[in-house]
Amino acid sequence: MPAKGVDVPHGHDIRVADLRLALGDDPPVPVLGGVDFVARAGEATAIIGPSGCGKSTLLDVLAGLVAADSGHADPGGPVALMPQGDALMPWLTLRENIAMGARLAGAPAPEAAARADTAITALGLGGFGDHYPHALSGGMRQRAALARTMLAGRPTWLLDEPFGALDALTRAGMHDVLRDLRATERPTILLVTHDVSEAAALCDRILVASPRPMRIVDDVRVVGGDRSAAVDAVMASLRAAGALA
Amino acid sequence: MSTTDDRVARPDPAATPSAGTTEAAKAGAAAEAAAVGAQAAARRRRLRPGQVALAVALPLVAIALWQVAVWVFAPREWILPSPVDVARAGWDARDRLWFHMQWTILIAVIGLALAIGIGSALAYLIARSRIAWLAAYPWIIVSQVIPLVALAPLLVLWFPPFVAILVLAVLMSIFPVVVAGVDGLRGTDRDLIRAARGLGAEESWTWHHVRVPAALPRLFTGMRLAAVFVVSGAVVGELVASERGLGALTRLTAGQFETAITLAAVVLLGLIGLGLFGLIALAERIALPWTRRATRRGA
Numbered sequence: 001m002p003a004k005g006v007d008v009p010h011g012h013d014i015r016v017a018d019l020r021l022a023l024g025d026d027p028p029v030p031v032l033g034g035v036d037f038v039a040r041a042g043e044a045t046a047i048i049g050p051s052g053c054g055k056s057t058l059l060d061v062l063a064g065l066v067a068a069d070s071g072h073a074d075p076g077g078p079v080a081l082m083p084q085g086d087a088l089m090p091w092l093t094l095r096e097n098i099a100m101g102a103r104l105a106g107a108p109a110p111e112a113a114a115r116a117d118t119a120i121t122a123l124g125l126g127g128f129g130d131h132y133p134h135a136l137s138g139g140m141r142q143r144a145a146l147a148r149t150m151l152a153g154r155p156t157w158l159l160d161e162p163f164g165a166l167d168a169l170t171r172a173g174m175h176d177v178l179r180d181l182r183a184t185e186r187p188t189i190l191l192v193t194h195d196v197s198e199a200a201a202l203c204d205r206i207l208v209a210s211p212r213p214m215r216i217v218d219d220v221r222v223v224g225g226d227r228s229a230a231v232d233a234v235m236a237s238l239r240a241a242g243a244l245a
Numbered sequence: 246m247s248t249t250d251d252r253v254a255r256p257d258p259a260a261t262p263s264a265g266t267t268e269a270a271k272a273g274a275a276a277e278a279a280a281v282g283a284q285a286a287a288r289r290r291r292l293r294p295g296q297v298a299l300a301v302a303l304p305l306v307a308i309a310l311w312q313v314a315v316w317v318f319a320p321r322e323w324i325l326p327s328p329v330d331v332a333r334a335g336w337d338a339r340d341r342l343w344f345h346m347q348w349t350i351l352i353a354v355i356g357l358a359l360a361i362g363i364g365s366a367l368a369y370l371i372a373r374s375r376i377a378w379l380a381a382y383p384w385i386i387v388s389q390v391i392p393l394v395a396l397a398p399l400l401v402l403w404f405p406p407f408v409a410i411l412v413l414a415v416l417m418s419i420f421p422v423v424v425a426g427v428d429g430l431r432g433t434d435r436d437l438i439r440a441a442r443g444l445g446a447e448e449s450w451t452w453h454h455v456r457v458p459a460a461l462p463r464l465f466t467g468m469r470l471a472a473v474f475v476v477s478g479a480v481v482g483e484l485v486a487s488e489r490g491l492g493a494l495t496r497l498t499a500g501q502f503e504t505a506i507t508l509a510a511v512v513l514l515g516l517i518g519l520g521l522f523g524l525i526a527l528a529e530r531i532a533l534p535w536t537r538r539a540t541r542r543g544a
Contacts, residue, residue, distance in 0.1 A: 063443045081443025087436040091458045091535045104444045135539035145440075152444045 012076025012155060014039040014062065014190060019071035020213075021057065031057050032068065033213025039205070041076070044182060044189035046199035047216075048234060049209025050243040055192040056084070058214065059158045062190070076188070080154040084161045086141040088133040094144050095120060095129035101151035112151070119147040123177060139170035143177055150181060156188045163198065175201055196234050200227040208237040217241045323502040335509030341494070342506070346513050348490040352407075352479040353517060356414030360471050364419040365464065368426025373452065382427075389420045393478065397485040410482030410490070417478025418471035425467025429460025462536060465529040472521035476514055491517075 019035040022028035031054040039045035047055050060066040061073050063081040080101070088097045095116045102112035120129050123143045133141050142163065149157055163171045179202065182189065193199050199206045200222055208218035218237035222230040238244050308328045315327035322330060335342060367385070370377040393413055400409040433456045441451045483492025491510045498506040534541060 060439075065439065065442050078445065079443075080445075081439065083436045083439045083443060085436055087434075087440035089437060089455065089458070091461075091533070093541050100441075101444055104441075104446055104450075130540040132535040132539060132541070134535070148440075148444070154445070158443070 012041050012188060014076055015074045017072040019068050019073050021068045030213035033215050035214055035216055037207050037216045039190055041188050042186050044191060044203040046191045046193055046203040046206045047209055048193055048196060048199050048206055050211050051194060053209050053212045054214035055209060056160050059160050059192060063158055075156050077156060078154040079156040079158050080149045080152040081158045082145055082149045082162050085165055086145040088141055088144055090133055093130050093132055098144055098147045098151060101148040105153040115151055119151060123147055138166050139173060142166060142174055150185060159189060159191045161193055178202060196231050200230045206230060206234050208234055210241045211243050323504050326505040331505045331508045334505030338506050342509060342513060345489060345491050345494040349479055350517055352410055352414055353475050353521060356411055356479060357418060357472055357475045357521060359415045360418040360422055360475060361468055364422030365426055368423050368430060372427045372430035385423050388416055393417055393481050397481055401486040406486045409486050410479060413482035414475050414478035418475035421467040421470035425463045426460060429463030430456050433459045461533060468525045469522055472525045473518045476518040480514060
């Protein structure tokens with residue numbers, strides 16, 4: 001459910017062309033080996049690939065945190081990056097953590113707090129606004145992290161394995177939360193995950209990444225809710241790319 | 246599950262869920278909070294009566310052994326007085342001890358305040374600036390390699406006695422503040438920085454709103470160590486450069502074989518260190534409520 005008064009504009013296409021990056025000095029290790037894709041505005045696109053293939057680095061480049069060696073990475077506008085885990089500030093209460101997104105978007109403190117309270121209620125966290133993150137469950141913290149991302153008011157969300165640390169039941173609940181937010185906020189989402197079923201459950205398209213140095217080796221569209229066909233196609237691509245043990 | 250544990254997540258009774266909250270979501274939140282509450286209760290660390298008794302008994306046993314040893318071996322009183330002799334001598338010389346103790350407390354408190362202030366500022370500069378790192382950090386390490394006792398006569402030559410003692414106290418206690426501060430500022434969880442930067446935070450915002458608060462627990466650890474070291478620094482200075490202070494008193498009384506008063510002064514030095522350590526620990530509890538409470542208000 002959307003936070004009332006939060007006006008998140010629709011997203012933009014994310015365009016990535018022949019993106020290359022090597023990290024380290026002695027010798028440099030190629031991480032991105034010519035990544036090409038276009039993620040459409042308003043859609044949710046998953047990038048799935050083996051651990052350590054460079055997915056998080058790709059998001060860092062799109063968020064402007066790391067400069068690529070060559071190629072083109074255009075997120076189409078401001079992005080909000082949600083890192084692995086919840087990454088809530090332990091010294092801030094749940095309300096303050098969520099309000100941080102609005103504060104960074106330029107909202108005055110009282111307005112940011114009011115928006116945070118609206119989001120807290122909408123996400124089923126009512127009554128926990130004054131709690132510190134350590135006193136809350138993983139699912140509650142994750143909801144707060146999503147609310148913080150939402151209140152940043154940016155049209156494109158880069159989600160880096162946001163639910164990887166949650167148990168299966170909590171993760172299913174978080175999928176519902178994200179689906180609700182998609183329906184109301186209509187952001188462009190780029191979701192990095194190593195869970196094929198999660199990608200198929202949440203996204204319109206699944207981009208299959210090769211092992212490092214990362215390239216996109218397949219582009220699978222989840223058609224009409226036929227997730228099993230998408231999962232089969234992704235698994236076949238991962239196998240062909242040598243990404244499965 | 247205990248409901249009195251202050252780490253247990255409980256909803257704020259004053260907060261009213263809006264109509265937009267689904268029953269499922271509320272039930273989910275309550276279930277999750279209950280689960281967290283159970284974990285928090287399991288994590289609870291409260292001292293049991295037996296543990297408190299052990300903490301009190303151990304020093305009492307040590308004192309009793311000391312008293313028995315004096316009875317058994319009967320050393321001359323100026324070599325090793327008994328604990329009872331020390332207590333009696335300390336009480337008799339209470340005015341003299343208090344006169345010197347005030348001076349040591351003054352030096353230690355001012356020295357600790359300066360060490361924390363200058364040390365925190367240095368830590369910030371060193372962590373933030375590569376030039377400051379290269380220019381200042383080696384000197385701070387060198388300052389700890391040189392024995393203070395060797396440095397004290399020089400400082401007395403260069404500065405008035407009060408300033409010389411203060412410099413020694415600061416030199417002795419600044420190191421843990423700087424090292425802990427630098428480590429805390431440079432060791433911030435990468436995901437926290439990534440979360441802030443990923444939402445558009447500038448570098449300077451990230452320093453002040455993420456790195457600095459994240460460094461505070463480590464900084465307080467350094468400050469607790471400094472609270473102990475500052476007393477040693479003050480005593481070294483008083484031994485060399487002062488006619489006042491518990492350090493000076495130990496020098497004077499040891500030279501006149503008033504060993505019981507010397508030992509009473511040593512006990513008081515320990516108490517000063519303990520008191521400063523406790524003050525920093527109290528400040529930490531007030532400044533970092535998130536390390537021990539479930540909510541800011543204690544709801």
